[in-house]
Amino acid sequence: MSPTSEPAALPSVEAVADGCLLVSHRLTEWVGNAPTMEEDVALGNIALDLLGQARGLLSFLGDEDQLAYFRDADKFANPAICASPNGDFARTMLRQVFVDCWLEQVWSTLTEHEAEVVRGVAAKAVKENAYHRRHSRSWVLRLGDGTEESRRRLLLALEELWPLTAEITVPGWRESVTGVLVAATVPVPTAASVDDSAAAACASARRELLAEMQSLARAHPGASW
Amino acid sequence: MALWEVFVRARGGLHHAHVGSIHATDAEMALENARDVFTRRGEAASLWVVPSDAIVASDPADADELFEPAMDKEYRHPTYYEVPDGVANL
Amino acid sequence: MADRERLERFEAHVAAEGKVESDSWMPDAYRKTLVRQISQHAHSEIIGMQPEGNWLTRAPSLRRKAILLAKVQDEAGHGLYLYAAAETLGTSRDEMVDALLAGTAKYSSIFNYPTPTWADIGAIGWLVDGAAIMNQVPLCRCSYGPYARAMKRVCKEESFHQRQGFDILVTLCRGTDEQRAMAQDALNRWWWPSLMMFGPHDTDSPHSEQSMRWRIKRFSNDELRQRFVDVTAPQAAFLGLRIPDDELRYDETAGHWHFGEPDWEEFRRVLSGDGPCNAERLERRTRAHVEGAWVRDAAAAYSAKHAETTAA
Numbered sequence: 001m002s003p004t005s006e007p008a009a010l011p012s013v014e015a016v017a018d019g020c021l022l023v024s025h026r027l028t029e030w031v032g033n034a035p036t037m038e039e040d041v042a043l044g045n046i047a048l049d050l051l052g053q054a055r056g057l058l059s060f061l062g063d064e065d066q067l068a069y070f071r072d073a074d075k076f077a078n079p080a081i082c083a084s085p086n087g088d089f090a091r092t093m094l095r096q097v098f099v100d101c102w103l104e105q106v107w108s109t110l111t112e113h114e115a116e117v118v119r120g121v122a123a124k125a126v127k128e129n130a131y132h133r134r135h136s137r138s139w140v141l142r143l144g145d146g147t148e149e150s151r152r153r154l155l156l157a158l159e160e161l162w163p164l165t166a167e168i169t170v171p172g173w174r175e176s177v178t179g180v181l182v183a184a185t186v187p188v189p190t191a192a193s194v195d196d197s198a199a200a201a202c203a204s205a206r207r208e209l210l211a212e213m214q215s216l217a218r219a220h221p222g223a224s225w
Numbered sequence: 226m227a228l229w230e231v232f233v234r235a236r237g238g239l240h241h242a243h244v245g246s247i248h249a250t251d252a253e254m255a256l257e258n259a260r261d262v263f264t265r266r267g268e269a270a271s272l273w274v275v276p277s278d279a280i281v282a283s284d285p286a287d288a289d290e291l292f293e294p295a296m297d298k299e300y301r302h303p304t305y306y307e308v309p310d311g312v313a314n315l
Numbered sequence: 316m317a318d319r320e321r322l323e324r325f326e327a328h329v330a331a332e333g334k335v336e337s338d339s340w341m342p343d344a345y346r347k348t349l350v351r352q353i354s355q356h357a358h359s360e361i362i363g364m365q366p367e368g369n370w371l372t373r374a375p376s377l378r379r380k381a382i383l384l385a386k387v388q389d390e391a392g393h394g395l396y397l398y399a400a401a402e403t404l405g406t407s408r409d410e411m412v413d414a415l416l417a418g419t420a421k422y423s424s425i426f427n428y429p430t431p432t433w434a435d436i437g438a439i440g441w442l443v444d445g446a447a448i449m450n451q452v453p454l455c456r457c458s459y460g461p462y463a464r465a466m467k468r469v470c471k472e473e474s475f476h477q478r479q480g481f482d483i484l485v486t487l488c489r490g491t492d493e494q495r496a497m498a499q500d501a502l503n504r505w506w507w508p509s510l511m512m513f514g515p516h517d518t519d520s521p522h523s524e525q526s527m528r529w530r531i532k533r534f535s536n537d538e539l540r541q542r543f544v545d546v547t548a549p550q551a552a553f554l555g556l557r558i559p560d561d562e563l564r565y566d567e568t569a570g571h572w573h574f575g576e577p578d579w580e581e582f583r584r585v586l587s588g589d590g591p592c593n594a595e596r597l598e599r600r601t602r603a604h605v606e607g608a609w610v611r612d613a614a615a616a617y618s619a620k621h622a623e624t625t626a627a
Contacts, residue, residue: 035607038258044388146613251618
């Protein structure tokens with residue numbers, strides 16, 4: 001690596017944990033509402049994997065429930081895109097491609113983390129992530145190269161989500177994502193620049209998500225479930 | 226969406242067994258859907274999906290002629306043969 | 316072979332515990348009854364995802380969230396196994412789904428009740444899944460092969476469903492005063508609807524005799540209901556909860572728990588579409604189906620495009 005290049009920005013373990021937790025939550029919002037019953041099952045699986053990954057990392061950082069339910073929204077460290085609302089199925093699947101490609105790089109790095117627990121979570125996650133990437137890629141291809149309507153929705157989703165990808169700077173991400181977009185016959189945008197209003201919208205979405213997610217636990221502080 | 230039959234070979238199993246069917250528009254989605262629906266409890270080491278209309282099945286009306294004749298040929302079974310006392314490893 | 320002779324052969328075969336497969340000859344009434352029963356069962360699984368799915372986003376611990384997600388996912392899977400079993404009888408999944416959304420197909424009315432508290436999730440697992448298991452285990456020996464096989468799979472998965480519900484209630488009953496009160500309140504609301512899951516009294520159940528003769532049904536409604544009360548009453552005692560039935564008492568001589576009469580008027584009302592959540596359940600299901608149409612169309616279009624290119 002040349003001395004003048006910037007070190008790749010690797011997300012903190014906390015950012016990964018929170019990212020997985022929130023994306024998992026977004027996917028659970030689809031269960032019972034997916035376009036096919038098979039997809040209800042599939043999204044459930046992915047949500048469970050991501051939840052498991054979040055739990056593994058949160059338990060390493062402290063008490064998983066304390067961190068998930070009793071931390072305020074502004075203390076969460078996730079990349080903004082992980083809190084982004086589902087929108088329609090095209091937006092959800094495109095977001096999933098972006099997040100899956102991010103996690104691909106992240107988990108690979110974390111298999112070498114100094115803590116054994118984190119290495120263990122990462123080793124399992126690498127396999128789960130391979131399946132998630134396969135699934136989200138399958139859908140983005142079918143939506144990009146399906147009907148005019150699906151393509152229109154996917155292109156709109158791309159326009160809305162792309163600004164949020166400025167925050168993702170792990171090496172390898174852009175190449176992976178480009179591969180998927182090209183196969184989906186979708187034009188690949190130039191690198192995104194940071195968009196504060198898009199990020200603010202996600203912070204607001206995160207507050208709403210957590211307000212619902214944390215509501216019951218916070219109503220009974222100290223209780224066991 | 227077409228109907229596909231799903232066959233799973235269990236971990237440590239010898240052959241694929243029919244476990245049910247799913248709907249999917251193409252082979253790739255069929256494989257993924259079958260994996261999601263039928264292998265959540267660690268059952269599988271291998272998965273086949275076959276379009277349902279590719280299956281050729283025997284006609285139940287032919288069951289007698291297809292399967293009855295095999296019933297009375299006991300000499301195909303080892304138990305038909307008496308092994309004399311004192312003979313080992315047979 | 317004349318139909319009459321076929322019917323006699325069929326009934327003898329079934330009475331001797333023989334299996335019927337999708338390509339066997341079967342009386343029209345047998346086929347119709349099974350399509351109705353299996354599709355109703357499938358619809359129930361899918362609709363059943365809603366009352367519990369309601370709490371997925373608010374599950375109070377990550378462990379409970381994971382467990383509930385796995386359970387709701389299983390229910391989608393059960394719906395799939397059952398639709399597939401019904402399809403072997405000559406109907407299509409689309410036809411069955413259309414009937415559900417049009418309101419002409421029934422599903423278990425237990426799912427027309429709301430789930431206002433987290434304790435309801437526990438009660439549903441303990442009581443509703445408990446009752447379902449009691450109905451379903453005998454179905455594993457049903458004469459119709461595809462249904463029996465689907466039921467075996469379902470039953471294997473269902474027992475975790477009941478255990479997780481009971482586990483939720485154990486934790487609540489050992490918890491704070493509010494949690495205990497939540498558990499008791501849920502039991503108060505779910506007890507009678509669970510008893511009604513076994514259907515009307517045997518004397519008011521016209522299909523039962525034929526279904527028993529054809530080995531689709533093994534035990535009568537009242538027999539199963541009695542068994543359920545016998546099994547569940549001690550479990551409630553363990554939880555320290557009171558079953559909301561003033562007549563409930565153990566009859567030493569009979570060796571059974573004597574219990575009161577369900578409100579059959581309520582049963583009829585909810586069954587005919589006038590329950591608390593009937594409209595909401597169908598509306599949610601319809602919305603998912605309608606909003607998903609463009610996705611299904613896209614998958615079909617992609618598949619058609621690529622079938623052409625590989626054929627060429």
